Amino acid sequence: MLSATTDRQCHISLPPVxxxxxxxxxxxxxxxxxxxxxxxxxxxxxxxxxxxxNAINHGTGYAGAxxxxxxxx
Numbered sequence: 001m002l003s004a005t006t007d008r009q010c011h012i013s014l015p016p017v018x019x020x021x022x023x024x025x026x027x028x029x030x031x032x033x034x035x036x037x038x039x040x041x042x043x044x045x046x047x048x049x050x051x052x053x054n055a056i057n058h059g060t061g062y063a064g065a066x067x068x069x070x071x072x073x
Contacts, residue, residue: 009073010034016056016068024052024070031072044072 010031014020028048032041048070055068 009071011069011071014052014068014070016066018053018056020056020068021049021052024048027070028072 010027012024012027014023025045025048028044029041032038032044052068052070059068
């Protein structure tokens with residue numbers, strides 16, 4: 001699930017499609033569990049979902065353009 005991982009950083013590239021918000025939520029949950037930061041999961045999942053959705057809707061121009069990058073550190 002974690003695309004690129006160091007001890008303190010996780011990164012994922014997502015296609016600009018609505019389903020990427022769910023993948024971002026799952027990715028965020030996995031990263032925070034790995035770092036034993038479970039109390040932060042609920043807020044971080046909401047943040048990740050909103051950021052990815054906004055990036056897709058306002059940053060990619062149209063479906064199929066570019067990638068959406070999400071990094072937690």
